[in-house]
Amino acid sequence: MGAVQALDLTLTVPTVPMVAPQVLTALVEELRAVPGLVLLQGTNDLLRYSRDAYDYSPLLSPLLERCKADLVVRPRDGAAVERVAASCARLRIPLTLRGSGTGNYGQSVPMEGGVVMVCSAMREVKHLDGQTGVVTVQPGCLMRDLDQHLRARGRQLRLLPSTWRSATIGGFLAGGSGGIGSIRWGFLRDPGHLIGAEIVTVEAEPRRLQLDARAAEALNHAYGTNGILTELQLATAPAVTWHQLSIDCASWGDAVLLLQRCARSAVALHLATLLEAPVLERLPAWSGPVTGQHRLLLLVAPDGVDTLARLAVDAGAAVHELGPEDVSAGQGLRELSWNHTTLHMRAAEAGWTYLQMLLPEPELPAMDQLRQRWGDALLWHLEGVRQQGCSRLAALPLVRWSSKQQLEQLMADCRELGAVLFNPHVITVEDGGLGVVDGDQVAAKRSYDPDGLLNPGKLRGWEERR
Numbered sequence: 381m382g383a384v385q386a387l388d389l390t391l392t393v394p395t396v397p398m399v400a401p402q403v404l405t406a407l408v409e410e411l412r413a414v415p416g417l418v419l420l421q422g423t424n425d426l427l428r429y430s431r432d433a434y435d436y437s438p439l440l441s442p443l444l445e446r447c448k449a450d451l452v453v454r455p456r457d458g459a460a461v462e463r464v465a466a467s468c469a470r471l472r473i474p475l476t477l478r479g480s481g482t483g484n485y486g487q488s489v490p491m492e493g494g495v496v497m498v499c500s501a502m503r504e505v506k507h508l509d510g511q512t513g514v515v516t517v518q519p520g521c522l523m524r525d526l527d528q529h530l531r532a533r534g535r536q537l538r539l540l541p542s543t544w545r546s547a548t549i550g551g552f553l554a555g556g557s558g559g560i561g562s563i564r565w566g567f568l569r570d571p572g573h574l575i576g577a578e579i580v581t582v583e584a585e586p587r588r589l590q591l592d593a594r595a596a597e598a599l600n601h602a603y604g605t606n607g608i609l610t611e612l613q614l615a616t617a618p619a620v621t622w623h624q625l626s627i628d629c630a631s632w633g634d635a636v637l638l639l640q641r642c643a644r645s646a647v648a649l650h651l652a653t654l655l656e657a658p659v660l661e662r663l664p665a666w667s668g669p670v671t672g673q674h675r676l677l678l679l680v681a682p683d684g685v686d687t688l689a690r691l692a693v694d695a696g697a698a699v700h701e702l703g704p705e706d707v708s709a710g711q712g713l714r715e716l717s718w719n720h721t722t723l724h725m726r727a728a729e730a731g732w733t734y735l736q737m738l739l740p741e742p743e744l745p746a747m748d749q750l751r752q753r754w755g756d757a758l759l760w761h762l763e764g765v766r767q768q769g770c771s772r773l774a775a776l777p778l779v780r781w782s783s784k785q786q787l788e789q790l791m792a793d794c795r796e797l798g799a800v801l802f803n804p805h806v807i808t809v810e811d812g813g814l815g816v817v818d819g820d821q822v823a824a825k826r827s828y829d830p831d832g833l834l835n836p837g838k839l840r841g842w843e844e845r846r
């Protein structure tokens with residue numbers, strides 16, 4: 381990582397498209413004849429492709445809901461991407477990239493209007509290296525399709541968001557952070573996941589560049605602010621048929637300790653989610669019976685099922701072996717994990733939002749203190765993760781929303797107890813992450829997007845420089 385510095389900057393969001401009509405006409409004229417490029421200008425398309433899942437945040441919604449693209453384009457290949465990049469650079473038009481638009485931070489919302497480039501037609505899996513397992517794939521490939529492709533060849537994705545059926549691999553790399561698999565493989569920005577990338581620059585004469593792992597890292601989780609990814613090289617893992625275990629515990633303290641024992645055992649895990657009993661009452665019927673107890677959801681390698689069942693019995697918990705995962709159905713344990721828990725809560729009952737944090741150690745006293753202060757306005761949802769090589773607990777607690785002040789006070793309380801917050805109620809890369817500017821990300825923007833046209837307003841380090 382390059383030089384870091386703390387910042388305090390308030391961003392404002394324009395509410396009207398910024399592109400003058402005559403400039404837009406010139407752009408459309410230039411792009412109309414580009415082979416392999418679809419242009420969408422209908423109002424419904426402009427609105428639809430200007431939104432993502434930011435409505436999980438009551439703070440982001442009013443900020444972003446009026447943002448609208450002036451033009452949506454869908455390129456089929458790198459040559460069409462270059463033509464769009466060249467036109468945007470010449471005419472000084474903002475360009476915002478988009479996969480499936482499932483991000484929660486408004487990552488793909490065009491805050492200054494301009495062009496939204498939907499990458500979903502660039503979806504080819506180009507190559508799987510039989511020796512290393514490194515896969516080369518276009519950014520618009522759905523993660524479900526990529527995982528299926530890999531599994532047919534004995535490999536699987538290491539990390540997946542719970543939106544893996546609908547999200548693209550490029551959107552995950554540029555906008556996501558971790559998820560299913562994080563208990564073993566940590567987070568996307570850990571060295572070793574992104575092996576290289578092909579990018580297109582936004583200049584009057586765009587360059588197509590091959591980046592090695594070190595150079596590509598600056599585009600990892602940069603919200604598409606500093607280069608257009610046209611190919612990715614990613615490490616994969618040997619395929620495993622994961623088995624599902626659901627374990628009910630009467631006591632929250634016992635449930636947390638059991639989660640930690642499972643995570644630290646010599647057993648391969650893909651997922652370890654712990655949900656507090658009141659959360660289970662709001663999950664869909666297919667998720668299993670409501671028992672009034674807390675529930676631990678595990679995806680475990682076949683040879684580990686008996687071991688984890690034994691640990692659970694020793695802890696006095698009730699074990700339900702659900703057998704091998706059927707990933708075709710969309711109703712597995714993984715669809716109850718990560719931000720899918722929040723999705724189900726919000727579907728069952730309006731008024732819930734969430735936070736994301738790494739819990740301080742020891743976790744139980746910190747959670748107890750927050751519970752005492754916040755009562756049932758805060759419901760616990762934990763995920764086992766690996767953080768810098770160590771087994772840790774991440775939390776995505778559900779928060780009953782009442783006001784901005786409430787949310788800010790809650791975050792302050794969490795920080796005071798030593799939690800590391802990943803705030804999902806902010807629009808910049810830095811504020812949603814560690815709160816500091818990554819000099820490499822800004823330097824990459826200077827090189828690959830010198831006029832600052834890519835996804836304006838999302839890279840704090842660049843905005844401050846402006």
Ligand SMILES: Cc1cc2nc3c(=O)[nH]c(=O)nc-3n(C[C@H](O)[C@H](O)[C@H](O)COP(=O)(O)OP(=O)(O)OC[C@H]3O[C@@H](n4cnc5c(N)ncnc54)[C@H](O)[C@@H]3O)c2cc1C
Binds near residue numbers: 482499546
């Ligand atoms: C219910 C729910 C559950 C979720 N669970 C998780 C989770 O477990 N883990 C997690 O990390 N996230 C999670 N998310 C957030 C999101 O679904 C994922 O991060 C997802 O991978 C984003 O993929 P996408 O195709 O929708 O990307 P988009 O939302 O379309 O884009 C994300 C970012 O990538 C950029 N981008 C897209 N294509 C390119 C490109 N070609 N080049 C450069 N930049 C590009 C965009 O500009 C944007 O900034 C969840 C969201 C919801 C609503």
